[in-house]
Amino acid sequence: MGFALLLVAVFGTAYAVGRQVGPVAPGLRPAGGGGGVSPGMGGHDMGGMK
Numbered sequence: 001m002g003f004a005l006l007l008v009a010v011f012g013t014a015y016a017v018g019r020q021v022g023p024v025a026p027g028l029r030p031a032g033g034g035g036g037v038s039p040g041m042g043g044h045d046m047g048g049m050k
Helices: 002-021
Strands: none
Touching: none
């Protein structure tokens, strides 16, 4: 029981700090937005993998 409470406390603290600090990489786009090929990934078509 004590270990579970410790985990909850650690993750809760990490979550609170993360909310206060904000995004680590503000230039990232949300998943699913933009579509197509990522910038800088030209030529990385993975051959015949589908």
